[in-house]
Amino acid sequence: MRGNHHIVIESENLKYEFDIKRNITVIQGESASGKTTLIDLLNEHLRRRGAGGIRMQSDVSCAVYVAGEDNWEYELKGLSGKIVFFDEDYRFIYTKEFAEYAGKADNYFVFITRKPLKNLPYSINEIYGIRTTGKYHFPEQVYHEFYPIYEDKCNLIEPKARLMILVEDKESGYEFFTKVSDACKTVSAEGNAGIFPKMLEIPSDERVLVVADGAAFGAYAETVVKYAKKNGKVGLYFPESFEWMVLKSGVLEDNEIDRVLAEPENYIDSQEYISWERFFTALLIEKSQKERYMRYSKTKLPDYYLEDRNRKRIVDVIPEEIRMLLE
Amino acid sequence: MLRIHFGEAENVEYGPSWFKYNYKPEWFKDPFVQEMVKAVDDSTYIDGLVIDSPVLGPIPPERLSGGVKTLIMIYEKPELVFDATSCGQNCAKWLLEIGKKKDVTVNLEYMMMFDEYAPFEIFVTNEGHVLNNAEDLFLTAAKYI
Numbered sequence: 001m002r003g004n005h006h007i008v009i010e011s012e013n014l015k016y017e018f019d020i021k022r023n024i025t026v027i028q029g030e031s032a033s034g035k036t037t038l039i040d041l042l043n044e045h046l047r048r049r050g051a052g053g054i055r056m057q058s059d060v061s062c063a064v065y066v067a068g069e070d071n072w073e074y075e076l077k078g079l080s081g082k083i084v085f086f087d088e089d090y091r092f093i094y095t096k097e098f099a100e101y102a103g104k105a106d107n108y109f110v111f112i113t114r115k116p117l118k119n120l121p122y123s124i125n126e127i128y129g130i131r132t133t134g135k136y137h138f139p140e141q142v143y144h145e146f147y148p149i150y151e152d153k154c155n156l157i158e159p160k161a162r163l164m165i166l167v168e169d170k171e172s173g174y175e176f177f178t179k180v181s182d183a184c185k186t187v188s189a190e191g192n193a194g195i196f197p198k199m200l201e202i203p204s205d206e207r208v209l210v211v212a213d214g215a216a217f218g219a220y221a222e223t224v225v226k227y228a229k230k231n232g233k234v235g236l237y238f239p240e241s242f243e244w245m246v247l248k249s250g251v252l253e254d255n256e257i258d259r260v261l262a263e264p265e266n267y268i269d270s271q272e273y274i275s276w277e278r279f280f281t282a283l284l285i286e287k288s289q290k291e292r293y294m295r296y297s298k299t300k301l302p303d304y305y306l307e308d309r310n311r312k313r314i315v316d317v318i319p320e321e322i323r324m325l326l327e
Numbered sequence: 328m329l330r331i332h333f334g335e336a337e338n339v340e341y342g343p344s345w346f347k348y349n350y351k352p353e354w355f356k357d358p359f360v361q362e363m364v365k366a367v368d369d370s371t372y373i374d375g376l377v378i379d380s381p382v383l384g385p386i387p388p389e390r391l392s393g394g395v396k397t398l399i400m401i402y403e404k405p406e407l408v409f410d411a412t413s414c415g416q417n418c419a420k421w422l423l424e425i426g427k428k429k430d431v432t433v434n435l436e437y438m439m440m441f442d443e444y445a446p447f448e449i450f451v452t453n454e455g456h457v458l459n460n461a462e463d464l465f466l467t468a469a470k471y472i
Contacts, residue, residue, distance in 0.1 A: 014383075028437075029415060030394075030415035031394020031413075032368040032391075032394060032417070033415070036343075036393055037382075037383070089341050089343070089344070113412075114415070114436070115436040115437055137381050138380065138381060138383060138384035142382045196469060222437065223438055223469050223472065226438055226440065226465070227469070230465065
């Protein structure tokens with residue numbers, strides 16, 4: 001399954017409107033924001049086949065998981081080309097077995113949960129809350145929309161103390177950031193689970209800029225972002241991935257890359273790529289094959305990408321307010 | 328006192344389901360329950376089993392949020408351990424308020440923030456001691472979540 005899917009579901013009193021564009025979407029947020037009501041509306045609409053006073057617009061069909069914990073493989077086996085919604089009370093969605101299934105499924109999944117799904121590589125950009133907009137009071141129709149919980153994730157810090165760059169990557173991405181700034185020490189967290197423990201090791205007189213692959217950092221976002229906000233010495237940068245930065249920079253000078261990056265959801269098949277990060281790696285490897293000197297490898301970064309001009313173009317992908325920290 | 332077990336735990340009860348099939352009408356006569364319903368769901372208890380929601384109109388208790396249903400269960404059944412992961416950030420104050428009235432134990436599997444209510448008294452069952460400040464609580468919770 002691929003593409004961006006715009007969904008509207010409404011009754012005379014309630015309306016929800018949102019887009020689902022990756023295989024994994026998570027909805028969380030405060031109590032009483034309307035998460036379970038959304039599931040109830042969807043479920044009622046599907047059960048009554050549209051005859052329950054609830055209207056729905058969607059270019060793909062949706063399903064709400066209502067079966068048990070033990071037979072989920074059987075229940076989900078036949079589903080294809082659907083957006084499947086799960087309310088918060090299913091334990092199997094946290095298992096490795098479910099992650100294996102979801103990584104090959106021709107479906108998108110929407111989970112209502114505050115608990116991190118550590119076996120699934122989901123994006124920090126696809127974690128949403130629900131909010132109501134405008135003045136409202138029953139019986140007027142109340143409009144609900146999604147908002148990205150980590151939209152304001154830059155978390156600027158004072159450019160005074162020594163800066164350490166803490167990179168999730170341990171290979172090419174790490175190698176690149178070691179060459180970005182002479183003034184900064186670069187440390188690898190050796191994976192997204194290593195970011196928070198490394199943040200705790202920062203000496204009190206240093207600041208840190210965390211660089212992690214946003215496309216797969218969803219399960220770790222809450223702890224890292226909340227700690228950064230409390231601590232005040234942690235800056236955050238979550239590009240989709242290092243490979244996305246290289247593609248975005250234009251160093252490969254390929255117009256098709258720009259078209260893909262403008263709407264990646266139309267090119268990334270959920271059955272082939274469990275996360276966008278993996279797609280961007282595959283795309284960079286494919287697009288860099290035309291010349292030997294630029295052939296990208298995840299384990300060893302070719303010198304081409306570290307040459308002054310190309311390095312600067314990749315660094316320019318970083319938003320200016322974060323780039324300033326590196327100078 | 329409020330006791331919290333962070334991370335996965337066995338034999339934890341799911342509040343919204345417990346509430347749906349076990350709530351008692353007289354619970355809503357308690358001003359403390361009414362206060363929680365007002366604060367978390369912005370809804371006003373009217374009488375009998377009628378609650379006025381600004382979004383849904385007049386509703387029965389079954390249509391309260393999962394968060395406030397879980398708070399009510401924690402308060403009314405302190406002998407059980409409920410999964411407070413069903414409670415959003417806007418329930419943090421009320422978990423502490425319940426803990427001031429009764430000894431309760433809850434399970435939490437996300438980083439609920441208690442910073443604005445410090446100093447507080449929270450017994451962390453994973454570690455077996457009381458924490459009073461937000462920094463220590465955050466770092467302790469992060470070890471288990």
